[in-house]
Amino acid sequence: MFRALARASATLGPQVAGWARTMATRQLLVAPPEALLRPLSIPNRLLLGPGPSNLAPRVLVAGGKQMIGHMHKEMFQIMDDIKQGIQYVFQTKNPLTLAISGSGHCALEAALFNILEPGDPFLVGVNGIWGQRAADIGERIGARVHPMIKDPGNHYTLQELEEALALHKPVLLFLTQGESSSGVLQPLDGYGELCHRYNCLLLVDSVASLCGTPIYMDQQGIDVLYSGSQKVLNSPPGTSLISFSDKAKKKIYTRKTKPVSFYLDMKWLANIWGCDGKPRIYHHTTPVVSLYSLRESLALMAEQGLENSWRQHQEVTAYLHGRLQGLGLQLFVKDPALRLPTVTAVAVPAGYDWRDIVNYVMDRFDIEITGGLGPSMGKVLRIGLLGCNATRENVDRVIQALREALQRCSRNKL
Amino acid sequence: MFRALARASATLGPQVAGWARTMATRQLLVAPPEALLRPLSIPNRLLLGPGPSNLAPRVLVAGGKQMIGHMHKEMFQIMDDIKQGIQYVFQTKNPLTLAISGSGHCALEAALFNILEPGDPFLVGVNGIWGQRAADIGERIGARVHPMIKDPGNHYTLQELEEALALHKPVLLFLTQGESSSGVLQPLDGYGELCHRYNCLLLVDSVASLCGTPIYMDQQGIDVLYSGSQKVLNSPPGTSLISFSDKAKKKIYTRKTKPVSFYLDMKWLANIWGCDGKPRIYHHTTPVVSLYSLRESLALMAEQGLENSWRQHQEVTAYLHGRLQGLGLQLFVKDPALRLPTVTAVAVPAGYDWRDIVNYVMDRFDIEITGGLGPSMGKVLRIGLLGCNATRENVDRVIQALREALQRCSRNKL
Numbered sequence: 137m138f139r140a141l142a143r144a145s146a147t148l149g150p151q152v153a154g155w156a157r158t159m160a161t162r163q164l165l166v167a168p169p170e171a172l173l174r175p176l177s178i179p180n181r182l183l184l185g186p187g188p189s190n191l192a193p194r195v196l197v198a199g200g201k202q203m204i205g206h207m208h209k210e211m212f213q214i215m216d217d218i219k220q221g222i223q224y225v226f227q228t229k230n231p232l233t234l235a236i237s238g239s240g241h242c243a244l245e246a247a248l249f250n251i252l253e254p255g256d257p258f259l260v261g262v263n264g265i266w267g268q269r270a271a272d273i274g275e276r277i278g279a280r281v282h283p284m285i286k287d288p289g290n291h292y293t294l295q296e297l298e299e300a301l302a303l304h305k306p307v308l309l310f311l312t313q314g315e316s317s318s319g320v321l322q323p324l325d326g327y328g329e330l331c332h333r334y335n336c337l338l339l340v341d342s343v344a345s346l347c348g349t350p351i352y353m354d355q356q357g358i359d360v361l362y363s364g365s366q367k368v369l370n371s372p373p374g375t376s377l378i379s380f381s382d383k384a385k386k387k388i389y390t391r392k393t394k395p396v397s398f399y400l401d402m403k404w405l406a407n408i409w410g411c412d413g414k415p416r417i418y419h420h421t422t423p424v425v426s427l428y429s430l431r432e433s434l435a436l437m438a439e440q441g442l443e444n445s446w447r448q449h450q451e452v453t454a455y456l457h458g459r460l461q462g463l464g465l466q467l468f469v470k471d472p473a474l475r476l477p478t479v480t481a482v483a484v485p486a487g488y489d490w491r492d493i494v495n496y497v498m499d500r501f502d503i504e505i506t507g508g509l510g511p512s513m514g515k516v517l518r519i520g521l522l523g524c525n526a527t528r529e530n531v532d533r534v535i536q537a538l539r540e541a542l543q544r545c546s547r548n549k550l
Numbered sequence: 551m552f553r554a555l556a557r558a559s560a561t562l563g564p565q566v567a568g569w570a571r572t573m574a575t576r577q578l579l580v581a582p583p584e585a586l587l588r589p590l591s592i593p594n595r596l597l598l599g600p601g602p603s604n605l606a607p608r609v610l611v612a613g614g615k616q617m618i619g620h621m622h623k624e625m626f627q628i629m630d631d632i633k634q635g636i637q638y639v640f641q642t643k644n645p646l647t648l649a650i651s652g653s654g655h656c657a658l659e660a661a662l663f664n665i666l667e668p669g670d671p672f673l674v675g676v677n678g679i680w681g682q683r684a685a686d687i688g689e690r691i692g693a694r695v696h697p698m699i700k701d702p703g704n705h706y707t708l709q710e711l712e713e714a715l716a717l718h719k720p721v722l723l724f725l726t727q728g729e730s731s732s733g734v735l736q737p738l739d740g741y742g743e744l745c746h747r748y749n750c751l752l753l754v755d756s757v758a759s760l761c762g763t764p765i766y767m768d769q770q771g772i773d774v775l776y777s778g779s780q781k782v783l784n785s786p787p788g789t790s791l792i793s794f795s796d797k798a799k800k801k802i803y804t805r806k807t808k809p810v811s812f813y814l815d816m817k818w819l820a821n822i823w824g825c826d827g828k829p830r831i832y833h834h835t836t837p838v839v840s841l842y843s844l845r846e847s848l849a850l851m852a853e854q855g856l857e858n859s860w861r862q863h864q865e866v867t868a869y870l871h872g873r874l875q876g877l878g879l880q881l882f883v884k885d886p887a888l889r890l891p892t893v894t895a896v897a898v899p900a901g902y903d904w905r906d907i908v909n910y911v912m913d914r915f916d917i918e919i920t921g922g923l924g925p926s927m928g929k930v931l932r933i934g935l936l937g938c939n940a941t942r943e944n945v946d947r948v949i950q951a952l953r954e955a956l957q958r959c960s961r962n963k964l
Contacts (some may be wrong), residue, residue: 176846176849424788427567
C-alpha cells in the first residue's frame with residue numbers, strides 16, 4: 137500500500153512538494169534502536185508482593201479491546217458505571233466520586249491539591265511511607281504541615297489525634313487505612329466524628345486495603361477517600377478511585393486560589409465525570425482502555441459482593457499468618473486486631489539478608505514477595521494476598537518457597 | 551473454593567473472630583449497582599477525529615498481557631526500550647528522556663512544574679487551546695505569564711517572537727507544533743537558536759504532530775519536547791513522552807524550590823527511569839500495561855522508519871485535502887505550507903450546523919470526526935489521519951460519509 141502511495145504522490149501537487157522539501161533539509165541523527173526490534177516478552181509471575189497484583193482474567197480481556205473516543209456516549213456510560221462501582225466499594229452516596237487518570241500517588245495529589253490552600257494547617261499521620269509522601273506534597277503546595285511521626289508498625293488512637301487536633305487546628309487530617317509498608321490496619325470508627333468536632337476534614341488512603349477489609353465512607357464520616365486499581369481490584373496500575381463528601385466539596389468550591397494542577401482540578405474533573413449536572417466539556421483525554429479494565433474490576437466486585445471479598449481476604453490472610461508462624465517467622469505487627477488482611481509484614485528473620493530471600497523466591501519460584509519500603513526497609517518482608525490472588529493455594533505456594541529459601545539462603549552474612 | 555474457606559474459618563482462631571466482629575458492626579447502605587452487572591460492550595469505531603486514534607493490532611495484543619511488577623528487571627528493560635524509542639522519534643540524544651504516567655496534559659504540567667519557579671517570566675504562544683492550557687497552568691504555579699494571543703489558524707514568525715523575547719525576557723517559551731484545534735503546523739527551524747540568544751528555553755508540544763511531520767529535537771534546539779501516546783503512535787491514552795535538553799536539565803537541577811508535584815518531580819522520575827545513573831528507588835507505581843502498549847507503538851515506528859511515517863501522513867493527508875476541496879469544502883488554514891499533515895481543519899460549510907454533520911457521520915458510518923475545540927469551536931470540522939488510520943481507504947470512507955452528510959443534513963437551520 138505504501139509503495140502505491142509513493143507512486144501516487146507525484147500527482148498530488150504543490151503541498152506534498154513543499155513538505156518533501158522540508159523533510160529533505162535534515163538528516164536523522166538517531167537511528168531506530170535495536171532493542172525495539174526484539175519481541176516484547178512478558179514472564180509469568182505470581183505477584184504476591186504489596187501490589188500490583190495479577191490481573192483477573194476478565195480484566196485482561198478488557199485490556200485487549202479497541203479504542204473508542206473519550207467523549208463518546210458509550211465512554212460516558214462506562215464512566216457512569218465506574219462512578220457507581222466506586223460508590224459501592226467506598227460505601228458512599230457522594231455525587232463527587234470519580235476515577236483519576238493516574239496512580240494512587242496522583243489521587244493523593246488530587247486530594248491535597250484540591251482541599252489545601254497555601255497556609256492551611258495539615259495534620260499527617262506518618263507511620264510509614266504514605267504519610268511521608270502526604271507530608272512532602274503538603275509542603276510543596278505551601279500548607280503548614282504537622283507530621284505525627286511514629287515508628288512503622290504503629291497506628292493512631294482517637295486520644296492521640298484529639299490532642300493533635302486541639303493543638304494544631306488543622307483543616308485536614310491524613311490517615312492510611314492500610315499501611316502496606318508495615319502491615320498495619322488503622323481503625324477508622326469514630327475518627328471522622330472526632331475530626332468534625334474540630335472542624336477538620338478526614339482524608340483516608342485505602343490503596344492497599346480497599347475491598348480487603350471493611351470501610352464505610354459515609355458511616356465513618358470520611359471526607360476524602362482514595363484508592364488504587366492495582367491491589368485487590370486486580371486492574372492494571374494507572375487509574376485510581378476518589379470521592380469527596382459534601383463538606384469536602386464545599387471546601388473545594390469555596391477556595392480562594394485555583395489548585396496548582398489543571399490536570400487534577402476537581403471542578404474540571406467533576407464536569408467530565410458527570411458529577412456537576414452540566415454538559416460535559418473536554419478536559420483531558422482519559423485513559424480509555426485502563427477505564428475499561430477498571431470498570432470490569434468493579435463489576436467483578438459487584439458480582440462477588442463486598443462482604444464476601446472482605447471475608448475472603450481475612451480468612452486467607454489468617455491462614456497465611458498461621459503458616460508463617462508455623463515456619464517460625466514473626467509477624468511485624470504485634471496486635472492481631474491491627475494486622476492488615478491484605479498485606480502482611482513479617483519481621484526479617486535474624487541472620488538473613490532480606491534480599492537473598494526475596495531473590496530466591498523470585499528466581500526459583502517466579503513468585504514476587506518484597507522487602508520493606510521507606511521506614512520499614514530492611515525490617516520486614518511483605519506478602520500480599522490481593523483479590524484473585526487471595527487463595528489458600530497461593531499461600532501454600534509462597535510458604536513452600538519461603539521454607540526452601542530459609543533453608544538455602546546463607547545466614548549471618550550481614 | 552470460597553465455601554471451603556468459609557468452612558475452614560471456624561478453626562482459624564481469634565484473629566478471624568475479631569475481624570468477623572468488626573465486619574458485623576455495620577450494614578452496607580450502598581447496594582451493588584445494576585449497571586455493572588451488564589456486560590462491557592465496546593462498539594467498533596473508525597476514529598478519524600484529532601485523536602485518540604485506533605490501536606494498531608500489535609498494540610492491542612500488548613494491552614491484553616498479564617502484569618509484572620513495576621520494579622522487576624523486565625519492566626526496567628521495557629522502560630529502557632521506551633526511552634530509546636522516544637529518543638528516536640524525538641531525534642534526540644538527551645539522557646533525560648522518559649514516559650510520564652498520565653496524558654499529554656500531564657506531560658505539559660510535568661514540563662511547566664519542573665522548569666518554572668514562582669515569578670519566572672513565561673512566554674506562551676496562544677493560537678489555540680493548547681497555548682490557553684499552558685498559560686493557565688503557568689498562572690496556577692505563580693509564573694509571570696505573557697500570552698501572545700492570535701486567532702486560531704495562525705502561527706508565530708521568528709520576528710514576532712524576537713520582539714516578545716526582547717520585551718519580556720522569559721525563561722521559557724511555549725509553542726505548539728501541531729495545533730490540532732485549528733490544523734496549523736508551527737515551523738520550528740531557527741526558533742531554538744533564537745530562544746537561546748535570549749537565554750530562553752524552548753518548550754514544544756508535539757502531541758498531535760509527532761511521527762506525522764518532521765521534528766528534530768537536538769538539531770532544532772528544542773529544550774523540552776513532549777507528546778502523547780494516542781495520536782500517530784496508536785497507543786491507548788494514559789502515557790506521554792517527554793525529553794529535556796541539558797540546558798533544561800540544568801534549570802531543573804538548580805531550581806531553588808521543589809516542584810509543586812511529587813508525582814511529576816523530574817528528579818524522582820529521572821531516577822526511576824534510569825536517567826541519573828543511580829540505583830532505581832520506588833517513586834510511584836508506573837502504568838505497567840500501558841507501558842507495554844507504548845513500547846509496542848515505538849517498536850512499530852522503529853520498524854516502519856520515521857521518514858516513511860512522515861511521508862505516509864503527508865501523502866495521505868494531501869490526498870484528503872484534494873478530496874475535501876473536491877466536495878467544495880474549504881481548508882481552514884490558507885497557506886498550504888502551514889497545514890498540519892495529521893489533523894485537518896475544514897471550515898464549517900455555510901448554512902450547516904457542524905453538530906449535524908458530525909452526528910450524521912457517526913450515526914450512519916460509525917466514523918468519528920469532530921468539531922472545533924476551544925477558540926476554534928463552531929468554526930471548523932476536524933479530521934485526523936493518525937498512524938495506522940492514515941490510509942487512502944480511510945480517506946475514501948470519510949469523504950463518502952461527508953458527501954452524504956452534506957446532502958442529507960438540513961441547511962440554514964441556524
